[in-house]
Amino acid sequence: METSAFMGGFYKLLEWISRLAFLNILWISFSLLGLILFGFFPATVAMYSVVRKWMYGKEDVSIFRTFWTAYKQEFVKSNLLGLIIFTIGVILYIDFHFVIQATSSFVSILYIPFLLISFILVCMLFYIFPMFVHYDMKIRQVIKNSFFVMIMNPISTFYMLIGSFGICFALSYAPPICILYSGNLLALFIMKPATMAFEKIEQKSKLLLQGQ
DSSP: OHHHHHHHHHHHHHHHHHHHHHHHHHHHHHHHHTTTTTTHHHHHHHHHHHHHHHHTTOTTSOHHHHHHHHHHHTHHHHHHHHHHHHHHHHHHHHHHHHHHHOOOHHHHTTHHHHHHHHHHHHHHHHHHHHHHHHSOOOHHHHHHHHHHHHHHOHHHHHHHHHHHHHHHHHHTTOGGGGGTSSHHHHHHHHHHHHHHHHHHHHHHHHHHHHHO
16 A cells, blocks of 8 residues: 555656656747747747646646647747836846946946846846736736736735746756746746735735725
């Protein structure tokens, strides 16, 4: 009986290892399919769509079908979101070099606000993709609500920040593993607390509506 339970658990573990590896290969392949520039964001959204299904107990869902459907349906919208994120990133990059190279003490004072803004934007990214696949919202609403969810859930945000840094740090010591396990681990790690934050806010909203 114990042997059977052990074998069942071991098989389940192997199954999840293969699922995660397949999902990461899809993420990398479809990012390359769109020449990275046009494929990364649709592929990332598709990956989060699969992970969201898993979060809600749909473990036997077809990974490829779910991924491909989300990739096609959200190709334009996710690339518009990507364009906004990329533009903000370029602006921050230019500002960073401007502040670093500045000789004026007044400009140097801007260094701290710059770091604060950058930190807020990075934390918002933890919620943008989960919110994109969890709700049917316009891009402007996704960005705005990601900010508010981030502010309202500091513990979850801190948890995702530290955990994501830990995953990236660990993977940096074994680059070849990134082919099978990289984006998928981050999505799996981020999606759970993000979904819990969404549900917590939804419950509070319902209670407020009932109290009126």
